[in-house]
Amino acid sequence: MRFDIITVLPGLLESPFAHSILQRAQKKGLAEIVVHNLRDYSTHKQKSVDDYPYGGGSGMVMMIEPFAQCIGALKAERAYDEVIFMTPDGVTLNQGIANELSIKQNLIILCGHYKGIDQRIRDLFVTREISVGDYVLSGGELPAAIVVDAVVRLIPGVLSDETSALSDxxxxxxxxxxxxxxxxxxxxxxxxxxxxxxxxxxxxxxxxxxxxxxxxxxxxxxxx
CATH class of the missing domain: 1.10.1270.20 (tRNA(m1g37)methyltransferase, domain 2)
Structure with a gap:
């Protein structure tokens, strides 16, 4: 199973995926977790990925072009079952959703930042929106790590005791x-x-x- 995570802070995800069950799953070849730096897909000289919101208001909004470029490049390489956006107004993650995602093959996870992402990204690319609770975090990286952890442990062969996840x-x-x-x-x-x-x-x-x-x-x- 492959996870492609798109973020402006790839370093934030280094530790969660380098230890314990997630590390073992990758070493066994049961899960592949690839983190992509959204700034690599910016067309701006300063590699900026955000701009002021139309209509005024506080905060900055993540632009559509970098996401579109990155998602397009990934989809040119393989088919994806879901493009997931981590957002407080998504459906709250539960065990049923984790079970459902665990039988997928390839997932893209988008991590928002700042005031949010351009709505057109959600309208045109996102197939599922997930929240990890009724609160706001600084970005979608930690929620993305939670989703990956909840899903990977359900993949057959990841846990040493195959029945452990079934009794959670x-x-x-x-x-x-x-x-x-x-x-x-x-x-x-x-x-x-x-x-x-x-x-x-x-x-x-x-x-x-x-x-x-x-x-x-x-x-x-x-x-x-």
Missing amino acids: SFQDDLLDAPVYTRPADWNGHRVPDILLSGHQARIDEWRHEQALERTRQRRPDLLK
């Missing part, structure tokens, strides 16, 4: 049950006996009950 929170519209590890008794605080019983069917039933109860308490909206 939200996969069944439930939060995950409590988890424990050694020691079984820490200063009088014991692991629930059922988890030490070795009776897998009862353990699974306990975990499901715990997941339901935790969801009722913390996210009752999921049960609807």
Whole structure:
């Protein structure tokens, strides 16, 4: 699976993709993550990619030409399933969206900055708009990294335990049950006996009950 991320701050994405699961996925050849500097596609001498908004107002707006040039160059090399724009007014990212994207082949992700991007980019090129929450960040780079992380871990072979992603929170519209590890008794605080019983069917039933109860308490909206 390939991700092409277009940004004015490529250095901001170096660390998230160079460690842990995302690094291993790339080394295994299961995911390819390519970051493109939008300024490389600017036609201006100063490599500027933004300008004042028509109609006045504060802030700067990212111009259409650099995005169009970069997207055009990428599409000339391969077909893309989606062109995603990270924006606070997009559809909020959830596990279902991550699952859906994980079966795609090639994705382009656009990272906005400043006051936003020229609406024509969204109208002409973008196929999906995603938000990571009801708040505003300085740019789309961190949200893009979140999308890539959420999707890559679902690709078969990325996680050492193939079933791990299937039991994560939200996969069944439930939060995950409590988890424990050694020691079984820490200063009088014991692991629930059922988890030490070795009776897998009862353990699974306990975990499901715990997941339901935790969801009722913390996210009752999921049960609807």
